[in-house]
Amino acid sequence: MSGRGRTGGGARGQTGGSRGGGRRGCKGARQPLSQQRPGTLRKRLAGSAGTKGTIRGAERAGGKRGAPPPTNKVPPRTPSTVINPRRPKPSERNHKQLGGIGAWESRPLAKYAAEVFRRLHTLYPNAYCELDYTSPWQLIVATVLSAQCTDKRVNLVTPALFAVYPTPAALAAAQQSHVEEIIKSTGFFRNKAKAIIGLAGAVHSLHHGEVPPRMADLITLPGVGRKTANVILGNAFAINDGVVVDTHVARLSHRIGLTFQKDPLRIEQDLMVLFPRKDWTMLAHLLIWHGRRICEARRPRCPECPLADICPSSLIA
Numbered sequence: 093m094s095g096r097g098r099t100g101g102g103a104r105g106q107t108g109g110s111r112g113g114g115r116r117g118c119k120g121a122r123q124p125l126s127q128q129r130p131g132t133l134r135k136r137l138a139g140s141a142g143t144k145g146t147i148r149g150a151e152r153a154g155g156k157r158g159a160p161p162p163t164n165k166v167p168p169r170t171p172s173t174v175i176n177p178r179r180p181k182p183s184e185r186n187h188k189q190l191g192g193i194g195a196w197e198s199r200p201l202a203k204y205a206a207e208v209f210r211r212l213h214t215l216y217p218n219a220y221c222e223l224d225y226t227s228p229w230q231l232i233v234a235t236v237l238s239a240q241c242t243d244k245r246v247n248l249v250t251p252a253l254f255a256v257y258p259t260p261a262a263l264a265a266a267q268q269s270h271v272e273e274i275i276k277s278t279g280f281f282r283n284k285a286k287a288i289i290g291l292a293g294a295v296h297s298l299h300h301g302e303v304p305p306r307m308a309d310l311i312t313l314p315g316v317g318r319k320t321a322n323v324i325l326g327n328a329f330a331i332n333d334g335v336v337v338d339t340h341v342a343r344l345s346h347r348i349g350l351t352f353q354k355d356p357l358r359i360e361q362d363l364m365v366l367f368p369r370k371d372w373t374m375l376a377h378l379l380i381w382h383g384r385r386i387c388e389a390r391r392p393r394c395p396e397c398p399l400a401d402i403c404p405s406s407l408i409a
Contacts, residue, residue, distance in 0.1 A: 204402065205350060205366040211398045212378040219377035221327045223247065228303035228328035229295070230254060233263075233288050235323050236315045241278045249275050260301050263292035287315030305329045319356065326373035335363045336376035340383030347387065349404040 213219075222243040225231035230250065238246045253274050257263035263271075271285040278284060291314045295303060303324060304310060310321035319338060325331040335341070337356040341363075345351045351362040367375050386393050394400050394407045401408075 201350075202366060207402065208348060208350070208399060209367060209371060209375060209378065212382055213374070215398050216378055216381045219374065219381045221323065221377065222380075224250065225328075228305075228324060229260060231328050232291070232303055232313075232316065232320065232324050235320045236288055236291065237275060237278050237284055239284070240280060245278055249278055257292075260292040260296040263289060264296050266292075284315075290314035291316065303328070305331060307333050318360075322376075326376070330373075332369045332372040335360045335367075335372045336380075337363075338376075338380065340380045341376055343389060344379045344383050344387055347392075347403070347405045348399065 221231075223231060223234040223238060224247045225234055233253070234246050234250050237249065253271070256274070257266055257271075266289060268282075268285050268289060271289060272281045275281050275284055275288075294313050295301060299309070305325065305328075307318075307321050307325065310316050310324060311318060318334065319336055322334045322336045325333045326336065337345075337360045342354075342356060342359055345359055345363065350366060351359050353359045353362055363375065364372065382397075383389075386397050392405075392407065394403075397403065397406070400406045
């Protein structure tokens with residue numbers, strides 16, 4: 093009996109010693125909690141949460157005997173702490189502060205948008221599309237040519253183009269190389285020549301030589317997107333179907349604080365909500381004129397701007 097006890101005790105002692113020695117001697121031995129990486133500590137704390145009511149689990153988590161093991165769950169955010177990542181705080185956007193409140197934050201956005209429109213319309217009461225045209229056909233061709241080009245340059249090119257090809261049928265039958273020579277100064281002349289010849293063919297064959305006054309028909313024409321269609325509908329047909337969002341409109345909408353979207357379609361949707369339908373065409377003219385004359389991309393002339401006291405991006409201290 094005594095021999096068996098000594099043998100069993102020795103076996104258990106050897107086994108326990110070998111296990112303990114193996115842990116201390118191996119390369120993957122556990123380090124104290126204070127020296128472990130944060131990720132490993134979190135895993136161990138998470139594992140200790142499963143050993144409920146055990147002294148070892150509580151001690152491993154850093155608690156006292158008899159105390160429930162802590163959990164690693166993050167408490168949910170309350171609505172007051174949730175921040176929309178697409179709408180930073182005014183201080184983060186370097187907005188001008190008026191009495192400790194951002195200029196555009198101090199009033200509802202709809203009222204602010206109405207005030208922006210009123211001031212710009214007072215400054216540019218006769219704003220209009222600066223492309224020269226006498227018919228919807230001439231306007232749609234000039235708009236396609238104005239991509240990545242100034243309106244002044246397009247106005248220098250279109251008289252010669254329409255003198256040679258006055259109708260969609262004539263332009264549809266033109267040689268692309270000859271059209272390229274006429275519009276070469278507008279840039280990307282090969283793509284533009286191909287686009288307006290295809291546009292002329294579609295207008296001639298599908299719409300009997302007349303530009304259709306419907307958005308659904310316009311956007312199916314070659315080289316015509318929603319922006320070009322809004323230009324045609326608003327200026328040639330006096331139909332407010334949307335807002336023209338070109339480079340100037342997108343840039344000023346961001347700078348003035350009317351939208352935080354980057355996609356032109358979403359910018360247009362935001363502007364259509366803020367302004368009444370009857371002002372959509374004029375709104376694009378006002379933003380384009382203001383962007384070309386005062387609110388330039390690189391050097392905005394804020395001292396001359398009528399929006400300087402309410403604009404969140406004003407450089408006037």
